[in-house]
Amino acid sequence: MNYLYKLVKFFIRYNLKENVLEWAGLFRFLGHDSREFAIAEWTNLLKKSIHPDIIRSFFRILVDEKKIIIKNGIVNIQDEQQLQRDFEVVHSIINLLSDLSIESHSKLLWSVPQGYQIPKKIADQFDHLNSWIQQLIQNTNDRLIFFAPYYSEAGLRHFSLSLRTLISVKKEVKIDWILGEVHNEENEKAINFLNQTFDPQRINIYLPKNLNERDLVIHAKVLISDNERGYMGSANFSKGALISQFELGVTLSKSQVESLIKLIDYWIQSDFLVKLP
Structure with missing residues (x-):
């Protein structure tokens, strides 16, 4: 399954369609200087509480695609600019799906x-x-x-x-x-x-x-x-x-x-x- 499709499916499945750019912004903010941050830092900055299992599923998608590496709770972003482009594409796809009402079937x-x-x-x-x-x-x-x-x-x-x-x-x-x-x-x-x-x-x-x-x-x-x-x-x-x-x-x-x-x-x-x- 295509990596971007997995992200699209994830955000739709867990009713997080409105949070794609917010989550992307947290990666940009926390990883701006060193490309590293603690998962706990990222979680604490979320605008709404998210179940830990959902957060783990999200990071697992990025790890499996080698977009990030996680060791001892520390996230290392491999290519921050590419990751931001990926989030922008996911956001665009979700908006298109919503316009076409594909997800309602x-x-x-x-x-x-x-x-x-x-x-x-x-x-x-x-x-x-x-x-x-x-x-x-x-x-x-x-x-x-x-x-x-x-x-x-x-x-x-x-x-x-x-x-x-x-x-x-x-x-x-x-x-x-x-x-x-x-x-x-x-x-x-x-x-x-x-x-x-x-x-x-x-x-x-x-x-x-x-x-x-x-x-x-x-x-x-x-x-x-x-x-x-x-x-x-x-x-x-x-x-x-x-x-x-x-x-x-x-x-x-x-x-x-x-x-x-x-x-x-x-x-x-x-x-x-x-x-x-």
């Missing part, structure tokens, strides 16, 4: 019961919902919105490691949980788990107002990350839906995500959805 998402055999030619047309959601959580930088009528404690435990890591690494991230009703045993357990597991300053739990009058009945299942990516499908956020049931979903484009966020925020601001104390 993605596979359907599914969850298939364990042991259920489906021909490879068919299976290759789908991405696994569970893995996709885990990656979406990891790549969130600002706001994560779970929207579904029903949750289960087991389902939330399934994501808890990824969510706790996200909150620990990215101090500015907040998570909104929107449920269909509270007078449901599974939802009650899920709410208790959230309150016991996460800092109340980092999460918000919302329910429809006037449940008895059924002003707003939630049936949709949606997951939104920042203002960029999302999922809509049949699966509630329960362990069964993610592992032992057949579920289908689709990824959402940036414009679709923006529309859904406007709708959800309107419901919150208009008190159709009220925050649990």
